[in-house]
Amino acid sequence: MTASSTRRTTAARTRTAAVGAIAVAGALILTGCGDQTDSGGSSSESSASSSAPLASKLPADIRKAGVIKVGSDIAYPPVEYIENGKAVGIDPDIADALGKQLGVKFDFQNGKFDNLIVGLQANRFQVIMSAMNDTKDRQNGVDSDTGQKAGNGVDFVDYFTAGTSILVQKGNPKGIKSLDDLCGKVVALQKGTTSEGIAKTQSKKCTTDGKKAIDLQTFDTDPEALLRLKQGASVADLNDFPVAAYNAKTSGGGKDFEVVGDQIEAGPYGIAVSKDNTQLRDALQAAMSAIIKNGDYAKVMQKWNVADGAVTESKINGGS
DSSP: OOOTTOOOOOSSBOOOOOOOOOOHHHHHHHHHTTTTSSOOEEEOOOOOOTTOTTGGGSOHHHHHHTEEEEEEOOOBTTTBEEETTEEESHHHHHHHHHHHHHTOEEEEEEOOGGGHHHHHHTTSOSEEOSSOBOOHHHHHTBOTTTOOBOSOOEEEEEEEEEEEEEEEETTOTTOOOSGGGGTTSEEEEETTBHHHHHHHHHHHHHHHTTSOOOEEEEESSHHHHHHHHHTTSSSEEEEEHHHHHHHHHHGGGGTSEEEEEEEEEEEEEEEEEETTOHHHHHHHHHHHHHHHHHSHHHHHHHHTTOGGGOOSSOOBSOOO
16 A cells, blocks of 8 residues: 555555455455454464564563554455454464564554554554555655655565556456556545555646546545445556455455556565664564575465565665
């Protein structure tokens, strides 16, 4: 996801790549259950252990508490979503693996994607794991829409790579093949994401080329955007490739949607950490390096069928 303060290049959260979401009906259940409020929380199952090999790298207060609080928009399968009242998906599974190295639990706190960086900087949680793209704008605290400084920025520990995909109705009745085909048409997507930034940039290109701008409709959650597409009220939804692919495979038994075209602007997902919390940042990178080396990371990638987005090393602020 991306936006001026947040998922995936220009605007900000690309939640850019994963796969494992709710069929639209399931997605609606999530939305109806208030998954976008900040009250719901779900803990990962990593068991704190004094013998964890990298526990000493954590800040003393986190080590004492035994918990890292995680801000996340938990409605983006298969990256993160609610199942049986618990946060599950790629991010929670990676968090479990990291927790074994660091001797802490990762407690996922649900919130709106475009409010996550604000929540991090207000110390409501210590990290963000939410299919958030590591971008220079986010690193530098720049509003991608205005180009103006909007905050202190965050650091990222990169852990996955994904691009944005175009999701359309099954059978592609509107003949959408690329971003250029969206000019003058209604596109629904989640606000505050990198996908929104991509759509806005494309809309400007449309008008420059003498075509009509995209009629962009944005929503708090991706399931809401998916519903608009399923109903035929929009011609496309833009979201991270894994998520788009997952919805194409699962929604309506594979009869609702399909992915068209190539991935757009592939880049890294990162765990966001406050600029002033370098010790936590470095501990997370050390833990990521450890699970890449010991094979736990590869197991998560295989479980969710997203090995194409796997990284071979964890970088800090590797996004562009």
